[in-house]
Amino acid sequence: MLTPPANWGHLPFFRDDLPAIDAALVKDKRDVLPPSDQVFAALEACAPEDVRVVILGQDPYPTPGHAHGLAFSVDGEVRLLPRSLSNIFKELREDVGSVPPNGDLRFWADQGVLLLNDVLTVPAFEARGHRRLGWQKLVPQVLDALSDRPRAFVLWGNDARAHARRLDGYGHLVLQSAHPSPLSARRGFFGSRPFSTVNAWLKEQGHAPINWTDP
Numbered sequence: 095m096l097t098p099p100a101n102w103g104h105l106p107f108f109r110d111d112l113p114a115i116d117a118a119l120v121k122d123k124r125d126v127l128p129p130s131d132q133v134f135a136a137l138e139a140c141a142p143e144d145v146r147v148v149i150l151g152q153d154p155y156p157t158p159g160h161a162h163g164l165a166f167s168v169d170g171e172v173r174l175l176p177r178s179l180s181n182i183f184k185e186l187r188e189d190v191g192s193v194p195p196n197g198d199l200r201f202w203a204d205q206g207v208l209l210l211n212d213v214l215t216v217p218a219f220e221a222r223g224h225r226r227l228g229w230q231k232l233v234p235q236v237l238d239a240l241s242d243r244p245r246a247f248v249l250w251g252n253d254a255r256a257h258a259r260r261l262d263g264y265g266h267l268v269l270q271s272a273h274p275s276p277l278s279a280r281r282g283f284f285g286s287r288p289f290s291t292v293n294a295w296l297k298e299q300g301h302a303p304i305n306w307t308d309p
Contacts, residue, residue, distance in 0.1 A: 099134040101141035105235045115228050120176050124219040128161040135163025136210045139203035142239050146206035147246040147292055147304060150233065152256035152273060153213035157219045164209040166274075167199035176297045181274040181283065189287045192307045201309040210236065234260060241266070245301065246292045250274055250283065267295040 096116050098108040102104040119126055128135070154161035155176050160168050166179050175183070175197045194201070203209060212233055215221040237247075237260050244265035249255045251273030261268050268292060271280040294302035 095134055096130060099137040100140055100279050102134075102137045102236070102239075105232070105239065107232045111228050111231050118227055119215065124220070124223075125158065126224075127156065127158065127216050128163045132161075132163035133214050136165060136203065136208060137236075138291055139164065139200065140206060142204065144206045145240055145245060145248065146301065147210045147248065147297065148208045148210060148237075148240065148301070149248045150250065150257065151209070151211045152212050152251050152253050153222055153224065154216045156216045156219050156223070158218050161216070162197060163209045163214075164203060167202075167209055168197040170196040170198035172197055177276045178274045178279075181279045183277065185274070187308060188285075188287045190306055194307055194309060202304065202306070205304050207304060208236075208240075233257060237261060246295055247272045248288050248292065251278070260282055267292065 096112060096119070098112065102108070140202060145235075149165060151165035154163075154165075155168070157176065160172060160176055162169055166182060168179065173181040179197050186193050201208060210233065213222070213224055213227070213229040214232070215224045215227070215229070234257065237257055241261070241264045244267070246267040247261055247269070249258055249268065249270045255270045258268055258270055269286070269288050271288070272278040274283045289304070289306050296303050
C-alpha cells in the first residue's frame with residue numbers, strides 16, 4: 095500500500111487515482127521499482143513551499159538497485175552510473191566545471207530541486223512498462239500547485255516537454271531539451287547549459303543559486 099506524501103496529500107490524485115494504481119501494483123507479479131517506500135521520495139523530500147526548481151524526467155531506472163524515487167538520481171554506492179546520469183554529468187561538467195562525487199542527487203533536493211518523473215514506477219528491466227498505469231495524472235496537479243509563484247522548470251524529453259504549455263503565463267523559467275539518454279542526448283541535450291541558466295535566473299529573482307556539485 096502506497097502512502098501519499100504528507101505535504102502533497104491534498105492533491106486530488108491521491109484520492110481519485112492512487113487507489114487504482116495501488117491495486118494494479120499489488121496484482122503485478124513482476125519486480126516493481128523503486129521499492130514501495132521510495133515511490134514518492136521526490137515529493138517527500140520537497141514540500142511545495144520549498145520547491146525552487148523542478149527537473150522533470152520520464153520514468154524510473156529499470157535496472158534493479160538504481161531507482162530510489164528521485165528522477166535521475168541513484169544511491170551513492172552505485173559505481174557504474176546509468177547512462178542518462180552519466181550524460182547529465184558530462185553536461186554539468188561542461189556547464190559549471192565539475193560534478194558531484196557520486197550519483198546521489200538528494201543534496202539537490204535538500205536545496206529545493208524537485209526531481210520528479212512523469213511515471214513513478216517501472217517493472218524491472220522493462221523501461222516505460224507502467225506508462226499506462228495512470229501516473230501521468232499526478233504531474234499536472236503538481237505543476238499547478240507550483241504555479242503560485244515563479245519557479246524554474248527543466249523539462250527533459252518529450253514526455254516532460256508535453257507539460258510546457260501548462261506552465262505558460264506564471265513568470266516561470268521553462269527550459270526544454272532532449273532527454274539525456276544515449277538515444278537522444280546529442281539531439282539538443284548536450285550544450286543546453288541548464289544548470290548555469292537556472293542559477294542565473296535564480297540570482298535575477300533575488301534567490302541563492304543551486305549548488306549542483308558539492309554535497
